[in-house]
Amino acid sequence: MFDRIREKLNILADAAKYDVSCSSSGGTRKNTNKGLGDSHASGICHTYTEDGRCVSLLKILLTNHCIYDCLFCVSRKSNDVKRAAFTVDEVVELTMNFYRRNYIEGLFLSSGIFKNADFTMERLLLVVKKLRLEQNYNGYIHLKTIPGASEELIKEAGLYADRMSINLEMPTEAGLKLLAPEKNHEEVIKPLAFVQQQISQFTADKKLIKHVPKFVPAGQSTQMVIGATPESDKDIMYTANAFYKNFSLKRVYYSGYVPISNDTRMPILGTQPPLLRENRLYQTDWLMRFYGFKVQEILNDANPNLDVDIDPKLSWAIRNMQHFPVDINKADYKMILRIPGIGVMSAQKIVQARKFGKLRIDQLKKIGVAYNRAKHFIVCMDSPYQLKDYQGTQIKAFILAESQSKYLKTDSNQMILF
Amino acid sequence: MTYIFDGTFQGLLTAVFEWFERKPGKVMLKSISIFQPEAFAESFTVTTNAKKADRVWVGLQKKIKKDWQRKYYCSYLSEIPEAYNHLFQFTIYIFQNQMGAESNYGNPHVIALAKYAKSVEREKHRMEAFIRFQKTGDGIFYANIDPDFNVLPLISNHFKNRYADQQWVIYDLKRKYGLHYNLASVEEITISFSNGANKHNLAPVLMDEGEALYATLWKDYFKSANIVARKNTKLHLQHVPKRYWKYLTEKAI
Numbered sequence: 001m002f003d004r005i006r007e008k009l010n011i012l013a014d015a016a017k018y019d020v021s022c023s024s025s026g027g028t029r030k031n032t033n034k035g036l037g038d039s040h041a042s043g044i045c046h047t048y049t050e051d052g053r054c055v056s057l058l059k060i061l062l063t064n065h066c067i068y069d070c071l072f073c074v075s076r077k078s079n080d081v082k083r084a085a086f087t088v089d090e091v092v093e094l095t096m097n098f099y100r101r102n103y104i105e106g107l108f109l110s111s112g113i114f115k116n117a118d119f120t121m122e123r124l125l126l127v128v129k130k131l132r133l134e135q136n137y138n139g140y141i142h143l144k145t146i147p148g149a150s151e152e153l154i155k156e157a158g159l160y161a162d163r164m165s166i167n168l169e170m171p172t173e174a175g176l177k178l179l180a181p182e183k184n185h186e187e188v189i190k191p192l193a194f195v196q197q198q199i200s201q202f203t204a205d206k207k208l209i210k211h212v213p214k215f216v217p218a219g220q221s222t223q224m225v226i227g228a229t230p231e232s233d234k235d236i237m238y239t240a241n242a243f244y245k246n247f248s249l250k251r252v253y254y255s256g257y258v259p260i261s262n263d264t265r266m267p268i269l270g271t272q273p274p275l276l277r278e279n280r281l282y283q284t285d286w287l288m289r290f291y292g293f294k295v296q297e298i299l300n301d302a303n304p305n306l307d308v309d310i311d312p313k314l315s316w317a318i319r320n321m322q323h324f325p326v327d328i329n330k331a332d333y334k335m336i337l338r339i340p341g342i343g344v345m346s347a348q349k350i351v352q353a354r355k356f357g358k359l360r361i362d363q364l365k366k367i368g369v370a371y372n373r374a375k376h377f378i379v380c381m382d383s384p385y386q387l388k389d390y391q392g393t394q395i396k397a398f399i400l401a402e403s404q405s406k407y408l409k410t411d412s413n414q415m416i417l418f
Numbered sequence: 419m420t421y422i423f424d425g426t427f428q429g430l431l432t433a434v435f436e437w438f439e440r441k442p443g444k445v446m447l448k449s450i451s452i453f454q455p456e457a458f459a460e461s462f463t464v465t466t467n468a469k470k471a472d473r474v475w476v477g478l479q480k481k482i483k484k485d486w487q488r489k490y491y492c493s494y495l496s497e498i499p500e501a502y503n504h505l506f507q508f509t510i511y512i513f514q515n516q517m518g519a520e521s522n523y524g525n526p527h528v529i530a531l532a533k534y535a536k537s538v539e540r541e542k543h544r545m546e547a548f549i550r551f552q553k554t555g556d557g558i559f560y561a562n563i564d565p566d567f568n569v570l571p572l573i574s575n576h577f578k579n580r581y582a583d584q585q586w587v588i589y590d591l592k593r594k595y596g597l598h599y600n601l602a603s604v605e606e607i608t609i610s611f612s613n614g615a616n617k618h619n620l621a622p623v624l625m626d627e628g629e630a631l632y633a634t635l636w637k638d639y640f641k642s643a644n645i646v647a648r649k650n651t652k653l654h655l656q657h658v659p660k661r662y663w664k665y666l667t668e669k670a671i
């Protein structure tokens with residue numbers, strides 16, 4: 001018994017780990033029934049694996065049996081791996097006992113498709129219902145929406161889950177067709193749209209009626225695999241941008257492809273996952289969501305791919321030197337946010353602090369500005385007078401000369417020409 | 419001039435009261451535990467007084483909003499000697515200026531408090547993340563900690579709300595006190611460990627029979643969730659500094 005559950009957990013956790021969503025934030029469930037669990041608004045990362053990714057949720061598949069044969073997936077039908085399936089009770093017991101020991105923030109439950117979509121969705125629903133209704137569990141639940149499942153099932157699941165997600169898998173339809181001929185983006189879009197429409201319906205009802213049950217309070221997310229197919233960064237981010245806009249997604253995750261197959265349509269086994277590229281995409285994602293950048297400003301036909309050696313914010317600044325230098329003591333908040341070396345927190349502090357007097361360099365440093373980077377783009381009270389007007393390329397050279405990329409040692413995707 | 423106080427929160431507030439009563443000019447505040455008499459400097463020992471402290475606290479609550487009251491309390495919990503002086507100077511600065519003076523991040527005491535509060539909140543958050551309960555034979559979930567700062571008062575509510583249906587104990591080995599939740603309320607406790615008892619690891623005989631199973635399953639899960647091709651030790655250490663490994667079931671050998 002002991003060994004069997006260990007083996008199952010190993011197989012089904014291993015198969016689930018390529019889903020990168022780890023967020024446990026945005027849950028609003030309060031422990032009002034003297035049960036177990038109370039959500040934490042900002043989420044909690046309980047530990048980090050040796051690859052540096054956070055472990056917040058017990059992330060498992062209900063089963064890795066699957067009727068589909070998607071090339072990018074470890075659980076594909078034709079792959080020769082051990083198969084296993086949890087019973088509903090096993091998942092409930094694991095979740096409760098892990099949660100009680102403060103190992104986890106909640107459950108992330110996904111599954112391979114066995115028999116058909118509805119059958120799979122029903123089993124997922126059984127787990128979440130048992131947790132919520134029988135065990136008085138108020139912890140976080142992230143549930144996969146199974147594409148093709150009936151709307152009744154999805155709607156019921158939404159009453160118990162905090163977040164639901166469906167993965168786009170490939171950034172473009174063409175890429176998806178290449179690796180998973182049985183699938184298409186339409187299948188993903190339909191349930192995403194359905195859940196989104198339900199969320200807004202429940203929110204609208206809430207304004208009129210006092211007691212409306214929660215419906216997917218932490219919203220929806222999706223994931224794209226990066227580097228398995230030859231899309232440009234522009235393709236990826238334009239798709240992400242469209243999904244943020246059209247479905248009010250909370251997050252889009254970018255997952256660097258880890259080679260798991262010998263198929264010639266994809267990077268061969270042993271290829272390093274594109275970690276640097278993944279990092280640049282996340283930086284762009286942040287610029288779009290928190291820094292007021294439009295995706296077209298960062299990626300366009302002239303610049304279809306992100307710079308490898310510098311981050312996208314610096315890269316934008318260097319291409320648009322006409323906006324700089326910015327006067328820290330006068331410029332509006334939006335413009336201060338765009339200065340390389342100044343983040344959201346520093347920008348807010350600057351705007352508050354300058355009401356009390358003009359800011360000096362030493363104050364900026366204390367506030368948390370990365371001054372060595374920002375100094376090329378700002379003037380403040382005691383900025384040294386500068387005779388020369390440097391070009392963007394020169395500034396880039398200055399910054400590169402004094403910073404060392406954490407990726408240079410490990411990055412093997414760069415070609416060496418000379 | 420140096421003011422010496424007893425290290426309590428009330429003592430700190432009393433010191434502010436005394437300063438305004440005497441207006442002795444520039445003053446440093448030091449805790450008695452680190453005070454070294456100096457040859458040419460005068461000193462004054464503050465006698466903690468609940469009434470005076472209350473008056474200062476009520477006044478301070480009128481001058482700064484909730485978020486800054488919390489930053490203030492967090493800075494105090496940092497137990498850093500310099501923090502006491504910054505708190506003292508900050509309080510005087512707040513009382514001597516218009517409303518909203520706390521958002522002047524150009525002021526050294528404001529920025530110092532913001533920094534202390536950030537460190538303390540980070541430690542608090544780490545405790546919420548890294549505490550690992552072990553279920554004992556009598557059904558109590560037990561965890562030891564020895565955090566950098568005195569964060570027990572800050573995490574009490576979080577654990578009380580979250581684990582409302584189980585008894586738990588979180589014990590601060592460094593400060594020799596702990597919290598016990600008895601299904602109704604949280605109480606402060608001290609444990610007198612018998613001589614020779616291993617304070618850091620509970621003896622296996624005291625454990626619930628399911629404890630070993632779930633600890634093993636958790637360790638297994640932790641291994642399975644790792645993607646070897648993405649190994650990034652630097653990032654791992656950045657998120658889980660080595661000094662926290664002693665808490666973590668998944669990091670125990």
